[in-house]
Amino acid sequence: MKTERELLNYIHGQWRPSSADQYLNVTNPATGQILARVPLSPAAEVDEAARHAAAAFEVWRRTPPTERVQYLFRLKNLLEENSLDLARIITSECGKTVAESLGELRRAIENVEMACGIPSLMQGTNVEDVAGGIDEHLFRQPVGVVAAITPFNFPGMVPLWFLPCAIACGNCFILKPSEKVPLTVVRLFELMEQTGLPPGVVQLVHGEKETVNAILDHPVIRAISFVGSTPVARYVYARATAAGKRAQCQGGARNPVIVMPDADLDVTAKIVAESAFGCAGQRCLASSTALIVGEARRSFTEAITHGAAALRVGNGMEEGVQMGPVITAQSKARIESLIALGRQEGARVLVDGSGKSVERHPNGCFVFPTVLDSVDPRSEIARTEVFGPVLSLMYVATIDDAIAEVNRAPYGNMACLFTGSGSAARNFRYRANAGNIGINVGVAAPMAFFPFSGWKESFFGDLHAQGRHAVEFYTETKVVVERWP
Ligand code: NAD
Numbered sequence: 001m002k003t004e005r006e007l008l009n010y011i012h013g014q015w016r017p018s019s020a021d022q023y024l025n026v027t028n029p030a031t032g033q034i035l036a037r038v039p040l041s042p043a044a045e046v047d048e049a050a051r052h053a054a055a056a057f058e059v060w061r062r063t064p065p066t067e068r069v070q071y072l073f074r075l076k077n078l079l080e081e082n083s084l085d086l087a088r089i090i091t092s093e094c095g096k097t098v099a100e101s102l103g104e105l106r107r108a109i110e111n112v113e114m115a116c117g118i119p120s121l122m123q124g125t126n127v128e129d130v131a132g133g134i135d136e137h138l139f140r141q142p143v144g145v146v147a148a149i150t151p152f153n154f155p156g157m158v159p160l161w162f163l164p165c166a167i168a169c170g171n172c173f174i175l176k177p178s179e180k181v182p183l184t185v186v187r188l189f190e191l192m193e194q195t196g197l198p199p200g201v202v203q204l205v206h207g208e209k210e211t212v213n214a215i216l217d218h219p220v221i222r223a224i225s226f227v228g229s230t231p232v233a234r235y236v237y238a239r240a241t242a243a244g245k246r247a248q249c250q251g252g253a254r255n256p257v258i259v260m261p262d263a264d265l266d267v268t269a270k271i272v273a274e275s276a277f278g279c280a281g282q283r284c285l286a287s288s289t290a291l292i293v294g295e296a297r298r299s300f301t302e303a304i305t306h307g308a309a310a311l312r313v314g315n316g317m318e319e320g321v322q323m324g325p326v327i328t329a330q331s332k333a334r335i336e337s338l339i340a341l342g343r344q345e346g347a348r349v350l351v352d353g354s355g356k357s358v359e360r361h362p363n364g365c366f367v368f369p370t371v372l373d374s375v376d377p378r379s380e381i382a383r384t385e386v387f388g389p390v391l392s393l394m395y396v397a398t399i400d401d402a403i404a405e406v407n408r409a410p411y412g413n414m415a416c417l418f419t420g421s422g423s424a425a426r427n428f429r430y431r432a433n434a435g436n437i438g439i440n441v442g443v444a445a446p447m448a449f450f451p452f453s454g455w456k457e458s459f460f461g462d463l464h465a466q467g468r469h470a471v472e473f474y475t476e477t478k479v480v481v482e483r484w485p
Contacts, residue, residue, distance in 0.1 A: 010202070011052055076113060111157075155178065166225075176207055255287050272304060289382065291401075338390065350373045374394070403428060
C-alpha cells in the first residue's frame with residue numbers, strides 16, 4: 001500500500017517531523033490525486049519555532065543589512081532557476097494553469113527584489129540643531145519575531161509578500177502556510193536553505209486553526225501578517241491586537257468593474273473575462289460584478305458571454321488549457337449552490353458552469369465559467385464573495401449610479417473602470433471607495449514597491465503588505481534626542 005509523504009516542519013534550520021496527532025490530505029484539485037499529508041502542528045511546535053527565532057534574532061538584527069540582503073540576492077537567483085519546477089508544484093496543488101503559476105512567481109520574485117533594497121529603504125531621518133546643540137535622529141529597528149498566515153490561492157506569492165521584507169529588516173520569521181497548498185512553501189524553504197540563511201531566521205510550521213491560535217497567543221511573536229477570508233481576517237486581527245501585537249489582515253473581496261459605452265467593448269470583454277475567470281476566479285482581485293453603463297449593454301454582454309463559453313477548462317498542467325479547477329470539492333459545491341441561489345433570486349443564467357466535468361479528469365473539482373445576467377444589486381448573490389469563475393452583470397444608467405453601487409459594497413479590495421474618457425476616469429479614481437483601482441485594467445495588482453491597499457471589509461489594520469508600508473510594518477521607529485556638551 002502506498003504511504004503518502006508526511007510533510008515536515010522547518011525549525012532552527014532543520015526539517016523535523018511534527019508530533020501532530022492529526023494530518024490532512026493535500027490533494028491535486030484537477031485529478032483528485034493525494035499528493036502528501038500535512039500535519040496540524042500543536043502549540044508546542046509553534047513555541048519551539050518562536051523560541052529558536054527569538055534566539056536567532058539577537059544575532060540577525062546585528063547582521064548588517066548589506067549582508068542580510070545577500071541571502072535574498074541568492075534566493076532571487078534560485079527562484080529564477082527553479083521557476084518552472086515551482087510553477088508545476090503550484091499547479092499540482094492549487095489548480096491554476098502553469099502560465100498563471102509562472103505569472104504568480106514573477107510577482108513573488110519582485111518582492112524579493114524589492115527587499116534587496118532594504119539598506120536604502122529602512123533608512124531613518126534626522127535634523128540637526130532642533131534646539132541649540134541638540135540633534136534628533138529617527139532610527140528604524142526590527143520588531144523581533146514576526147509571523148505570517150497565508151491562504152490557498154497564491155501559494156508562492158503571498159508568503160513572499162511578507163518573508164523577504166521581514167527578514168531584510170532584521171526580523172526572524174515564522175510562516176504558517178495554507179494547509180491546502182503547503183508543497184510550494186516546502187520547496188521555497190528548501191531553496192531558502194540553499195542560500196545558507198542562519199538557523200532560526202525563517203521557520204515553517206504547518207497546520208490550521210489551532211496552529212494559528214498558538215501563533216496569535218504566543219508572547220514572543222510581535223507582529224502578524226494575515227491573508228485569507230474576511231471572517232478569519234477579522235478574527236485574527238481581533239485576537240492578535242488583543243494580545244498587544246501589531247497586525248495587518250487582508251480579507252476577502254467582491255470586485256466590481258464599470259464598463260462605459262465609450263470603452264473599446266471587445267477589448268474590454270476580453271480583459272474582464274481574464275479577470276473574472278483567470279485562476280478559476282480564485283483571485284482576491286478577480287472581477288465578479290460588471291456594472292454596465294447605458295448603451296454598452298448589448299455589445300459587452302454579447303462579447304463576454306461568447307468569451308466565457310469559449311474558454312477551455314481542464315487540468316492546468318496540460319497545454320492549451322485556459323482555466324483550471326477550483327480548490328476542493330467543497331468549494332465546487334459551494335460555488336454551484338451560489339449559482340443556483342442567483343437563479344432563484346431572479347438572475348438569468350447566460351452561461352452555466354455548474355454540473356460540468358472534464359472527461360479525462362472525472363475526479364477534478366471543475367466549475368466552468370458562468371455569467372449571471374440582470375443580477376439585482378440587493379440580492380445575496382450580488383453581495384457574497386463567490387471566489388469562483390462566476391461573473392454577475394448589472395445594468396445602470398450613468399457612471400454616478402455605477403460609482404454609487406461600488407461604494408455601497410461591503411468590500412473595497414479593487415474597483416476598475418473601462419472608458420475612453422479621461423474625465424470619467426478621474427471622477428471614478430477620485431470617488432471610488434476601494435484601495436486598488438484599475439483604469440482600463442482588469443486586475444489592478446500593485447507591484448511589490450507599492451502597498452497592496454485593500455479597504456473596508458477587505459482589510460483590517462493600517463499598514464498594508466508590500467512597498468513602504470511593509471518596511472514600516474516590520475520596523476519600530478526609535479527617536480534619539482542627542483546633546484554632547
Ligand atoms: P481562509 O480564511 O480559509 O484561510 C486563510 C488562512 O487562515 C489559512 O492559513 C488557514 O489555515 C487559516 N484559517 C482558516 N480558518 C481559520 C480559523 N477559523 N482560525 C484561524 N485560522 C484559520 O482563506 P482561503 O480559503 O485559504 O483563501 C481564500 C480567501 O483569501 C478569499 O476570501 C480571498 O479573497 C482571500 N484573499 C485575500 C487577499 C487580499 O489581498 N485581500 C489575497 C488572497 C486571498
